[in-house]
Amino acid sequence: MRISTIGYSMKQGFKNIRRNRMFSAASIGTIAACLFLFGIFYFVVANFQYMVKTAETSVGVTVFFDKGIGQEQIDKIGEEIKTRAEVASVTFVSAEQTWENYKEKYLNKELAESFGDDNPLKDSASYSVRLNDVSMQKSLVTYIERLDGVRQVNHSDTIANTFKSFNALVGYISGAIIIILFAVAIFLINTTVTMGIAVRKEEIAIMKLIGAKDSFIRAPFIVEGVIIGILGSVIPLGLLYFMYNRLIDYISGKYNNIFRSFRFIELNGIFKTLVPMCLILGVGIGFFGSYLTVRRQLKLKEGK
């Protein structure tokens, strides 16, 4: 394609937008609204997943050993646990440390001193295992239980399952909402381009008679769709950028009791992913929406 043709298509694309101001504005508005909601949703999902990841590291399993087991075998068990991919860290807690922790947490000074050098928890040395993926907890527990020298594995299925199912629920809801929003956006692009084709019906007919290639006829409409897509993604990105910190401050302030122990993702961190995602989505919707519409409409006109 010649540079002059690209220039011509761009000019016509902008002209189309100007001619169909109302429909173009509606399309830009819809894409902007969709991507704005998408952005808000992304904030929620990304931050939630970030929180889940943080929380997951605090969920773990505790591994106790058979009575009279030697340190060598305990080390061997530790090494075997470390080989698992879902394991984030393995910390050895000695029987002495366990007794110290217990005394500190549950006994008063006098009572604690009355035990002298005795350690009633002398068989309570353990490994504290943290996971990097809480959904793998069940399989890890099964694996550890089968290891030689392991007496008991303590874990909480409830926490693991809650995280797992909540994660899945957020994924399904966000997927469904995004699909609905984008279907609406594509429908509006379709209407805008169809209007544009109707307005330029005569011009297109003349183009065809003169010998314009289909690609030449389509190009301005595709340019129109892409411009609508770009505008529709830049506007919400700008809004979201200014909103994000305020939103986080607001949520942290209002729901202080819930969110005090959690941290949110930094502004730059979240926009590093959100900007390309929104631009790709906006341009993609604009491009495919207009490409499919113009293709179908030109075929219909030919069939007359």
Added chain:
Amino acid sequence: MNYNRNKEIEEADAPVIVFERVSKTYQKGTPAINNISFQIRKGEFVFIVGSSGSGKSTLIKLILKEIEPTNGKIYVNFKDLTRMRHRQVAKYRRGIGVVFQNFRLLKDRNVYENVAFAQRVIEVPGSTIRRQVPFMLSLMGLLDKQKSLPTELSGGEQQRVALARALVNNPVILLADEPTGNLDPKNSWEIMKLLEDINKRGTTVVVVTHNKEIVDKMQKRVITMNKGILISDEQRGGYSHAY
């Protein structure tokens, strides 16, 4: 004007439009064209006449490959239209210029832009457009009107703009569908004179018309259609001989 032609078309008397037993039936079931055969040779000036519904417009649409024949073969510029693929149609149409009764100019663009449009859409370089459009406008006597919008022109001037647009890409064939239908007698004769000049320069001209006076006076080849059938084909005919 540079009339660079395909070598084959340069051959004297080569038929540039050939209809071989062509029929076209629309979905309604009545044949618009029924078993028509004729040839138009390079450099000919041909009138196609007939009453409304005689099949004249169908003929033009078939030549432009806007519609497909139900039966028969059509060759234009040595190309078999019935076997032509969709992606070849655009290039094929560049060899044919068309003008219509209602001019079909782009009302939001001035005279220059309307003519340049014909070159832009087939991706002619800008430098060539800037050279050829003023030349074509001067041939049509429209150079001083190049910045005018179509609505600011008379019917005759609008048809001359349409002619300039049809000819700027040097077509081998010029199809004129009722070119004088919306014009007064004076402007009608001006357009016919221009068509005759264009024909003298070597372009094959096919004119579909109802204008009895023009057909009778010009004494060119006349193909007469009636109810989809070719009823007469006279080398130097007139409208009055048609029925």
